[in-house]
Amino acid sequence: xxxxxxxxxxxxxxxxxxxxxxxxxxxxxxxxxxxxxxxxxxxxxxxxxxxxxxxxxxxxxxxxxxxxxxxxxxxxxxxxxxxxxxxxxxxxxxxxxxxxxxxxxxxxxxxxxxxxxxxxxxxxxxxxxxxxxxxxxxxxxxxxxxxxxxxxxxxxxxxxxxxxxxxxxxxxxxxxxxxxxxxxxxxxxxxxxxxxxxxxxxxxxxxxxxxxxxxxxxxxxxxxxxxxxxxxxxxxxxxxxxxxxxxxxxxxxxxxxxxxxxxxxxxxxxxxxxxxxxxxxxxxxxxxxxxxxxxxxxxxxxxxxxxxxxxxxxxxxxxxxxxxxxxxxxxxxxxxxxxxxxxxxxxxxxxxxxxxxxxxxxxxxxxxxxxxxxxxxxxxxxxxxxxxxxxxxxxxxx
Numbered sequence: 001x002x003x004x005x006x007x008x009x010x011x012x013x014x015x016x017x018x019x020x021x022x023x024x025x026x027x028x029x030x031x032x033x034x035x036x037x038x039x040x041x042x043x044x045x046x047x048x049x050x051x052x053x054x055x056x057x058x059x060x061x062x063x064x065x066x067x068x069x070x071x072x073x074x075x076x077x078x079x080x081x082x083x084x085x086x087x088x089x090x091x092x093x094x095x096x097x098x099x100x101x102x103x104x105x106x107x108x109x110x111x112x113x114x115x116x117x118x119x120x121x122x123x124x125x126x127x128x129x130x131x132x133x134x135x136x137x138x139x140x141x142x143x144x145x146x147x148x149x150x151x152x153x154x155x156x157x158x159x160x161x162x163x164x165x166x167x168x169x170x171x172x173x174x175x176x177x178x179x180x181x182x183x184x185x186x187x188x189x190x191x192x193x194x195x196x197x198x199x200x201x202x203x204x205x206x207x208x209x210x211x212x213x214x215x216x217x218x219x220x221x222x223x224x225x226x227x228x229x230x231x232x233x234x235x236x237x238x239x240x241x242x243x244x245x246x247x248x249x250x251x252x253x254x255x256x257x258x259x260x261x262x263x264x265x266x267x268x269x270x271x272x273x274x275x276x277x278x279x280x281x282x283x284x285x286x287x288x289x290x291x292x293x294x295x296x297x298x299x300x301x302x303x304x305x306x307x308x309x310x311x312x313x314x315x316x317x318x319x320x321x322x323x324x325x326x327x328x329x330x331x332x333x334x335x336x337x338x339x340x341x342x343x344x345x346x347x348x349x350x351x352x353x354x355x356x357x358x359x360x361x362x363x364x365x366x367x368x369x370x371x372x373x374x375x376x377x378x379x380x381x382x383x384x385x386x387x388x389x390x391x392x393x394x395x396x397x398x
Contacts, residue, residue, distance in 0.1 A: 004183065005123045009135045011177035012116045015079055016139025018170035019109050021147035022086050023051060023140075025163050026102075028152030028242070032160040039095050046095075047102045054106020055338040062111040063331040064196055071119050071185040071327070076178045078108035078115075083171030090164035110338070113137075114331025117315050119185065127264065134260030134312045141256050141308060144249030149242060199325040205332070207379045208318045212336035213343060215276050215314075215372025219307035220344030221365035222283060223248070226300070229358045234296040244300050251304020259309035263316050271313035273376045278306040279369040287362040311337075344368060 026033070026047055034044035066074045085104040092098035117133045124132035147170070155163040199205055222229075230236045230244055262271035282303050289295040315333055322329025347368065348361035 004181070007177075007181040008123055008183060009120055009132055011174065011181040012075075012120055012136040013139035013142075014170070014177050015075070015082075015112055015116065015174040016136050017143045017147060018079075018082065018086075018139075018167055018174050019112065020140030020143030021151055021170060022082075022105060022164070022167045023109070024144060024148045025151035025155070025167070026051070028148060028245075029155030029160045029163055032155050033098070036160060037093075037095055037098065043095065047098060049342070050099050050102040051106040051109075052338040052342055054103040055109040056335045058107030059110025059114060059331040059335040060328060062107060063114055063328050066111070066115075067196060067327070071115055072178070072182040074115055075112060075119070075182060076175060078112045079171060079175045079178055081108045082112070083168050083175060086164050086171060087168035090161040090168065110331045110334030113140075113334045114329075115327045117330045118319060118326045119182070121316075121319065122185070123183075130260040130263035130268075130312050130316055131257075133315055134256050137256050137308075137311055137315075138253065141249065141252040144252055145246055148249070149246055152242065196325040196328045199322050199329055202321065204321045204379060204383065205318070205329060207375060207382065208314070208321060209332055209336045211272070211372055211375040211379065212314050212318075212333055213339045214368050214375060215272070215310060216307075216337055216340035217344035217347070218276070218279055218283065218365040218367075218369030218372065219303070220341045221348035221361050221368055222286065222303060222344075223307075224341075224345035225348060225352065225358050225361040229290060229361065230296065233290045233358050234293045235291075236293055236296075244297060247297060247301045248304035251301045252308040255305035255308035256311060258305065260312040262309065263313040268313040268317035268320070269376050269380055272310055272317065273373055275306060275309035275313065276369045276373045276376070278309070279303070280366045280373070282306055283362045283366040283369065287359050287366070290359045290362070 030044045030047075033047065034040060037044070062078065066077070069077075082105065085101055085107075089098060089101040089105060092101050113136070116136050120132040120136045121129035147166075151163040151166055154166065226244065226248070227238075227241045230241055231238060236244070259271060259275060262274060265271075266274070282299060286296070286299045286303065289299070315330065318329050318333045319326050344365065348364040351360035351364065352358060
């Protein structure tokens with residue numbers, strides 16, 4: 001890969017860093033936001049949901065509507081949007097204004113990663129698309145190690161508004177990087193708006209979206225309740241939660257690139273099955289040893305690794321399945337990740353509310369990851385069956 005293409009991938013990574021920071025920093029400053037706006041912490045949790053809803057709505061909508069413009073310009077416009085509304089979040093003075101700002105901040109998230117993944121793949125050398133996509137997603141994982149802790153520290157010790165101002169600053173750097181480093185490219189859509197929508201007639205696309213939602217939901221089932229698990233079950237102090245989050249973030253960084261390498265060695269779906277199988281195993285072990293304060297920290301790092309091994313392979317699988325409408329399909333996968341975030345937290349919360357304890361979240365996560373394996377197997381069988389039928393028709397017609 002030449003130097004200019006490496007700079008282009010770095011620009012995508014910077015954008016991913018900003019997006020990862022704004023998505024996760026709100027979780028660390030939730031009590032500070034709640035106190036400032038004089039609302040309850042559960043009410044402040046709505047800001048997380050508002051952002052996720054923005055991702056789900058914005059990913060297919062903005063990708064489809066921007067198809068007539070060149071990809072490099074779309075990425076720049078999306079980052080401008082992201083920067084403006086994250087900066088405005090810092091100046092929100094009420095529950096309503098921050099809810100609106102968070103929803104609007106989330107709109108470009110899925111479209112940026114979806115279009116960026118396709119662009120990264122095109123910039124890569126033959127057979128290195130997975131590594132290029134992983135480079136972009138590295139920004140999101142590194143944000144959990146560096147950006148989120150810094151943003152949380154600023155928000156907790158000074159003012160939560162500074163956290164979003166920092167996100168806005170990262171957005172400006174990303175805008176400049178994209179403007180100067182992303183090469184000129186063709187229009188985002190190769191088919192056109194109405195033809196792009198036909199991708200949703202493909203059963204395989206819906207199965208892949210379901211796989212991402214359910215399979216990655218296994219990680220979020222565990223991650224959503226990591227704080228009470230560490231403090232109430234493992235006996236760690238509240239201060240240790242921040243360090244544990246950094247451990248998980250470091251694991252995500254390693255897992256992201258391991259998953260990309262697996263996607264090059266195996267087929268993307270086989271890499272997904274391996275990753276989800278490992279996720280089931282480590283979540284079950286986590287359930288069994290959660291009371292051990294040392295083991296839980298080691299597993300936090302390991303779960304971070306195996307959970308993010310699935311990201312690049314599943315992104316690559318949906319890009320290949322969306323031939324002709326790659327950017328729309330790729331963006332929809334980002335919606336699915338956020339639906340996985342919401343569903344994982346919801347389903348894991350049910351047994352906790354019923355009194356089964358915080359360790360039950362790991363069992364729910366293992367069950368969801370296991371269901372993801374079953375869906376991946378179904379997709380492989382369906383794909384092979386379709387290929388056989390196609391060959392039979394071709395042989396019959398000839």
